[in-house]
Amino acid sequence: MPRKHSHPRATRRHRWRHVQASIRDTSILLKEFRSPLLWFSVAIIGGGMLYDFLSRLVNEPVYSLAESIYIVLTSTFLQPPNREFPHHIALQLFHFFMPIVGIIVLAQGLADFGSLLFNRKARNKEWEMAVASTLNKHIILVGLGHLGYRVALKLHEMGETLAIIELNSNADTINEARELGIPVIHDDATRPSVLEAANIGRARAIIMASQNDAMNLQIALKARSLNPKIQVVVRIFDDEFAHALQEQFGFIALSATEMAAPVFAAAAAGVDVTNPISIEGQLLSLARLTISEQAAFANRTIGFVEDNYHLNVVLLRHDHQSEMHPTDKSPLRPGDVIAVLGGPEQLQLLLHDNGQ
Template sequence: MARKHRPGSVTRRHRWQHLQASFRDTTILLREFRSPLLWFSVAIVGGGSLFYFLSHLLNEPTGSLVESIYIILTITFLQPPNRDFPQHIVLQLFHFIMPVVGIVMLAQGLADFGSLLFNRRARSKEWEMAVASTLNNHVILVGLGHLGYRVALKLHEMGEQIAAIEFNANADTLNAVRNLGIPVIHDDATRPASLESANIKDARTIIMASQNDAMNLQIALKARSMNPKIKVVVRIFDEDFAHALQEQFGFIALSATEMAAPVFAAAASGVDVTNPISVEGQLLSLARLTISENAPFVNKNVGFLEDNYHLSIVLIRHDHQSEMHPSDHSQLHVGDTLAVLGGPNELNRLMHDNE
């Protein structure tokens, strides 16, 4: 049976990612507001130093430079200082000027900072970027059209971590994908900064699911240059062009005849899968995989795998020897290579259990 994620573990993972995203989002906010904070600090320290110098010059000295800075800080926030009101007009002016400086330099900035910190919907793009930055070994999905949306649903069902990029903010599927807990970055994926915001350096796979062949190829080449190890799955309408890309660049290029979302999901998840053929309306593909030590069908037989996954094993390669059309009693071992014929959904289940 397909491996299921326990609700508790999924919830804990989402909570941890949310905490990480909150921390990174707050860090981004602090960077955005560093200029007001810096100028406010300069005003307080500079004002305190000037107050210290003038108080000694005008024979109303403070105890130390630190005390002078503290006095300036307290009067900036309209709090009474821990000393009597000065007698000289020059020192008195500090009590009236510094509150104005505080309001101009800091109050508006703090109000904006608090508003944006607690109302992240107003900063949707930055928040989605912060969430995406917490992902690792994930899948980046470019394009949330009808195909992209179905691919997102299928990958989500398989328990994959996903970050999506969509340029059209009015896409009907955008909010539906966000409701699944998938970060969606509203940006142009042809820009390197957009791919960086989806944390491409730590991604395992990128899928280009838009309807523009030229744009898909452009993004694919950029993605490979930014992460040479990333698996690239690209939608290409021209079948000959798709095969040429696969031979030339090693991309998994799927043409218009292969547009089933489960096929994209299987390719993205690491299955070496052939172009599907339609047999009486059912899509069938031939996939190759190597049995991992964690697979639940290790040391089981062919009949067990075929009955539980509704697939046909065409070939087993064990110890450099191949067995075509193996019997139901043939054993499956770690490291064996299988050639399996089945539908995209069944292949997805098999691959997921083999991780």
């Protein structure tokens, strides 16, 4: 079983994304309610100017235009005036008329704004989109079925930033994914606007994990058109069709015989990994990786990697020199390239400890 890792840095990123999402969500709400706010401002400022003009006309002047605006504003919210109640009927009418203006123009808008601002669960879709809009160099997962959920878990374990699009609102996995802090957008990923809501322009990879080959291909093509540089990993049940997609479009197309979730996760993370082969019921893949400075096995040996990760290192490349089947005592340095053969779980753990 792979070891579990905590990601305090990922937790901090998650909290910061929620702060950013709150700011963005509030700004969107302010834009939606800009008309009531604009008309209210016009009514208060215009009313203040008219009050100032009338007060001078009837010989009950106030000290300044600012005070006139303040008087109108306090009257709107039924606050007592900070000076003697005016004697002239024209000025008195302001204290009775402005509360009506406030109720008509602003009260309903403020009530709706407050309800939507503090009850984001009622606007779940908009909130998830706001969170997704803060992501950068993330992975988009389309489909949260059995395979999709396992892929999401693997990517989460690898510390990857993830956004999910799922059409079926009754999927039990949606709440479980959200509990991990992953934004889940309930919508149709075949619509370009939905992909844009998941911030596809700044995503580095997208995985299509639904059971519909035609829909997976449709989404893959739209994703590539919206972001030509995005890495596309698509689930295709037909082996020949999968290989044809790889050759024609450069997609990483994994067929029904290659449905291991860690393979999908590794492919989306940008790792050079082959399609798995089954040997006596065990899936094995060959992966190539460059040892990073942060790797847990940097400055260790081949034997350390093989003993602790339960896989085989079949090639070591150092300083432009390749060594096939290196010995257990061969050192591993940052910048070296190794090719390893192992099961999906073992490869996923090795890649995680390499910072991928």
